[in-house]
Amino acid sequence: MENWLPKLPIADWVDVFVNWLTTNLEIAFNAITSVLETVVDGMVSGFGYIPSYVFMILLTLIAWKIANKTIALFTLIGLFLIANLGYWDPMLETLALVLTAVIISILLGIPMGIWASQKPSVRQIVTPILDFMQTMPAFVYLIPAIFFFNIGVVPGVVASVIFAMPPTIRLTILGIQQVPADIIEATEAFGSTTGQRLLKVQLPLAMPTIMAGINQSIMLALSMVVIASMVGAPGLGADVYRAVTQIQIGKGFEAGLAIVVIAIILDRLTQNIGKNKKQGGTA
C-alpha cells in the first residue's frame, strides 16, 4: 500500500482548513461568541435573581402541572439537596449552558429534520454528518473550538450542540416518516398543500417522537458538561473536573449527584410535555 500510495495528508488539510477558518471567518465567530455569551450570561443572571426557594417551588409546581405528584416531590427534594450541598449557583450555570445548547439544537435540528424528511437527497447527505457528529470524540473538535470561540462557556455550548443535536434531527425525520401513509394519502386527497400537510398533520402526529428526540438531546447535553468544563465552561461540570483532578472523591460524587438530579428532573419533565393534552389521541 505505502509503496504506491503515499500517506494521505488529511491532518495537513485539516490544519490548513482550521487556520483558514480562524483568519477568514473571525468576524463571524466573534459574533457567534458574543451572542452565545450574552444568552448564557443573561440566563444565569436571570435565574440568579430568583431566590432559590422561589425557584424550587416554581419548578415543583411546573413538574406537578406537566407530570405528576411523585415527580413534583422528587423535584422539590432534589433541588433542596443541591442547595443544601452548596451547588446552587453552579447548578444554575449548568442549567443555562444545557438549555442554551438544547434551544440551539431545537432551532437548528427541527427544521433540518423536516427538510431531510421531505427530500431523500438531503437525508442522504445529513445522515452521515450526524454519524460523524455523534461518534467523533469531543476532544477532537474541542481544541479548534477554542481557536474559534476562545476559552469559556461558548466552546462548551458549541461542543454540546454538536454532540446533542443529532437525536433531535434523527427523531424529527423518523416521526414525520412514521405518520401512516393512509393519513398522508387522505390529506393529499383533500387537496392539502405541502405546508398544510406538514403543519396540520405531519408535525402534530410526529410531536411525541420529536419530543423524545429533544429529551435525548437534553440528556446528551448534560453528559457534555464535564467535557465542556475542560475548555472553561463554569458550572457543575467544572466542580466535577476540579474534584477529579484533585482526587477529591467525595466532592466529585456530590457534584456528580447534582448533575444526576438535574438530569432526572429535566428528563421527566420533557417526557411528559404534551402527553396529557390529548386523552383520545390513539393513532
Added chain:
Amino acid sequence: MKKIEVRNVTKMFGKSKKAIQLLREGESKQSILKKTGATVGVNQANFEVEAGEIFVIMGLSGSGKSTLVRMLNRLIDPTAGEVFIDGEDIVKMNKEQLRNVRRKKISMVFQKFALLPHRTVLENTEYGLEIQGIPKETRAVKAMDALKLVGLEGYENQYPGQLSGGMQQRVGLARALANDADILLMDEAFSALDPLIRKDMQDELLELQAKMKKTIVFITHDLDEALRIGDRIALMKDGSIVQIGTAEEILMNPSNDYVERFVEDVDLSKVLTAGHVMKRAESVSIEKGPRVALKNMKELGISSIYVVDKKKTLLGAITASDAIDALERNEGLATILQADVQTVLPDTLLTDLFEKVSTASIPVAVVDENNRLLGILVRGAVIGALAGNNIDLNTIPNGKTEVAAGRLEPINRIDFSSKSVQTKQSNHFSSESDQRRKVIQQDNTILNLPSQPNESLNSDREVN
C-alpha cells in the same frame, strides 16, 4: 351526463416504456413481468361513470382496483391514458389545478378511515374546508350538517380513538361529504367493518345517495357488497377490466369463465326482484260484466283473474265459478270481488317473497306504490329465474340502467315487451289442489327442459 371518463388508463410499476409497448401489443401481465421486470398495475382501463351513479369496481386483492381508483384523483399518476373529470383531463393538470379538483370536485373515503387522531370528530370533518381557507364559523356549520347526515350528532368533540370502527368510518364519510364534492371515491370503505355494521353502512349509503345524488366510485372485493349497492359493476382481474355491467348482466351473462366462476356462488334470490321475474298480468276492468271476465279467462285458459279500475288500480280478484254465479244472478263484478289479494312491490327481492308465492292460491300480484297492477308472479318463472334462465327475466338483454329499476328507477320503465313476457300463458289460476299438483309438474318440466320453460307452462294449461 358523464361525470368521469377513463380512457386507456394504464399504470406500470417499474421501467415502463418498453412494457407499455408490449401491453399495447396485447402481452399478458406475466410475460411483461418476465421480459421487462415491470409490473402492470392497471391495464388500459376504459369506463365512464354517469352523474348520480354508484359505480362499483370489484376485484380480488392485487387486481388493480385500488390503483385504478387512485388514478381518478391522481394520488397515483397514470403511466398512460386520460382521466376526464367533468370533461377535463386531470392527467394534464398542473399541481395547482389538480389541488383545486381535489378540493372542489372529488372527495375520498378510505379503507382504514385515515382520520387525524389528534383532532376531534368535528375538526376532522372540517379538514377539507379548513385547507381551502373557509372561515371557522362557516366550516363548522357545514361540518355539523355532514355529521348530522351520517348520524354522528353529539360526538363532534370526541376523538377518533374513542369511537368504534363503524363510527370512525362515518366520520370519514362526513369528512368527504362536508366539502360538497360531486364525486365520492370510496376505497374499500366498509371492508374493515364487521359484517353487520357493514350492511348497515351500505343501507345508509344507499339512503344518503337517494338524497344527495353524488357520483360514487366504490371499490370492493366483496361481491355481495358490489351487487347490493352498485348501479353498475366493473369486474377487474390482473389489472384489466373483464366486464362492466349491471348486477343482473354480470350474473346472468358472465362475459368469460373468470366472471362465471366469480359469480357462481351468488344467491340470485338476493339480487333479483319481483320486477325482474313478473309476467304480464291479465286483468279485467271492474266496469265490464261477468260475461267479459269469463270470456277472458276462457281465452287465456285460467280460472281466476285480477280486477282493476280504469287507472289500472288493483281492486281484487274473481274466480270463474263466482263469475258464472254472478252471471246467473245477473249481477256486476263488484259483488263477487275478493279484495284480500296478496301483493308485493316490484323491488321486493325474491328471497323476501318466497313465502307469499308459495302460500298464495292465485299468483301474487305485483303493484306499484299507487296500487297499480304491474304484473304477476308465476311460480315457474320465479324458479326458472333462480335456476339462471335469462328467458324468465325481464329486461336482461342489452338492459342498460333500467335494470337497476329494482331500486332507483321508476318502476314503470320495466320492459313489458321483452320476449319472455310476450308468450301468452301468463295468467294461470286454478283451484288450490290443482294448483299444487301443477306446480310440481311445472317444476319438473323446468328442471328437465330449462331452455323452454314457457312452453312447458303452456302444455298443462286447462280451464276449470
